[in-house]
Amino acid sequence: MNKGITIIICTFNGVDRLSDTIGHIARQSVPGEIAWEVILADNASTDESSEFSEQEWHKYNLPEVSFKTINEPKPGKLYALQHAIKEARYEYLIICDDDNWLAPDYVKTVYPLLETMPKVAAIGGQGIPVTAGAALPEWFQNYHSAYAVGPQANKTGILKSRKLLWGAGLSTRKSLYLEMYKTYPSFLPEYKEKNILSAEDTEYCIRLVLKGYDLYYDAALVYQHFIPDFKLTTSFRDEKLMKGFEDAYVILRKYYAAMRATLKTEGRPDIWLALLLIAPINYLFSFSKKRAEKARDTLFYLLPFRKGPDSITTRIKAFIKE
Incomplete structure (x- = not known):
């Protein structure tokens, strides 16, 4: 270059x-x-x-x-x-x-x-x-x-x-x-x-x-x-700016789960094990759909599965591994 x-x-x-x-x-x-x-x-x-x-x-x-x-x-x-x-x-x-x-x-x-x-x-x-x-x-x-x-x-x-x-x-x-x-x-x-x-x-x-x-x-x-x-104005702030962040979170939260599972656990088997134990509990007993999805995606990133719960999550993990 x-x-x-x-x-x-x-x-x-x-x-x-x-x-x-x-x-x-x-x-x-x-x-x-x-x-x-x-x-x-x-x-x-x-x-x-x-x-x-x-x-x-x-x-x-x-x-x-x-x-x-x-x-x-x-x-x-x-x-x-x-x-x-x-x-x-x-x-x-x-x-x-x-x-x-x-x-x-x-x-x-x-x-x-x-x-x-x-x-x-x-x-x-x-x-x-x-x-x-x-x-x-x-x-x-x-x-x-x-x-x-x-x-x-x-x-x-x-x-x-x-x-x-x-x-x-x-x-x-x-x-x-x-x-x-x-x-x-x-x-x-x-x-x-x-x-x-x-x-x-x-x-x-x-x-x-x-x-x-x-x-x-x-x-x-x-x-x-x-x-x-x-x-x-509060209308622009809430209806345009913050709403845009909320909409983007639909995709970005899959990335955030990957960051949590990979970066937080790097060199820390104790944290990896803790997340591995906590994620299924959060998934099964969460009253929030977003929180349950976060736990599900985190578990996928922690384990050696190649195919995830959705296409984007699968490709994020493939991106990390390539």
């Missing part, structure tokens, strides 16, 4: 957001020895996001930095992101949502981290909430992580084995991303009753952790997350 950084922006009808996002990227202070480019993945927009973005970028007169727009007609950030990653020229990636404003030192801070820590598969920073002028509601501090703002850990360093990073400002490696989906494409599209494709960041981080890679948080990586007023 070519050494350098590709910044990826995925957008759907982002004309009202992209000017500031592109401006902050254009104002990156990047040393001359670091090659970099920007790819905007237009995800079936109807507001001329691509044309607008190109016009905005040209205002900054950076001929040495490629700015490329691609069109992904299939709705869903997952598809736009994967299309852009395949198009990326460089090994290191920064995923910048169309409402994220990267600090001027973001590229030059993350580059040496990826260069010097080969076992670190993904790096996250902290988001600072920015509004159009409205004060953050009192309840916001209890939901800040749902909005991808605030610190992602107590201090800079490798995250604990079952803690994950969010997608805003996430930095990773192209080769690793392609490897994680080479044999087993994302399972998120298989839950057709709901649109959970925005959980692609969680699925990716879980796959990395299940394969033994480290996730890293650096408090020096800072971005601002612009939050419009309508997203600061």
Whole structure:
């Protein structure tokens, strides 16, 4: 892979957001020895996001930095992101949502981290909430992580084995991303009753952790997350944001069971035995369908069976073993 950084922006009808996002990227202070480019993945927009973005970028007169727009007609950030990653020229990636404003030192801070820590598969920073002028509601501090703002850990360093990073400002490696989906494409599209494709960041981080890679948080990586007023209402919070997490859990809980059964028991036969004894009891006597399914899936991951209770669970275990 070519050494350098590709910044990826995925957008759907982002004309009202992209000017500031592109401006902050254009104002990156990047040393001359670091090659970099920007790819905007237009995800079936109807507001001329691509044309607008190109016009905005040209205002900054950076001929040495490629700015490329691609069109992904299939709705869903997952598809736009994967299309852009395949198009990326460089090994290191920064995923910048169309409402994220990267600090001027973001590229030059993350580059040496990826260069010097080969076992670190993904790096996250902290988001600072920015509004159009409205004060953050009192309840916001209890939901800040749902909005991808605030610190992602107590201090800079490798995250604990079952803690994950969010997608805003996430930095990773192209080769690793392609490897994680080479044999087993994302399972998120298989839950057709709901649109959970925005959980692609969680699925990716879980796959990395299940394969033994480290996730890293650096408090020096800072971005601002612009939050419009309508997203600061309880109706958006509950009916859109939290409902999306709830829907995604249908698939993600199968991954979480795999993490519990593999990571928690690694090198700990006592914990493995305890889970093996507890899981059947939880399955048989649970009054919650979700809890019973979690116990059932955990038991499958603990034992040497090749075929699980459903297709996704079976393939998650095969993914871990490959």
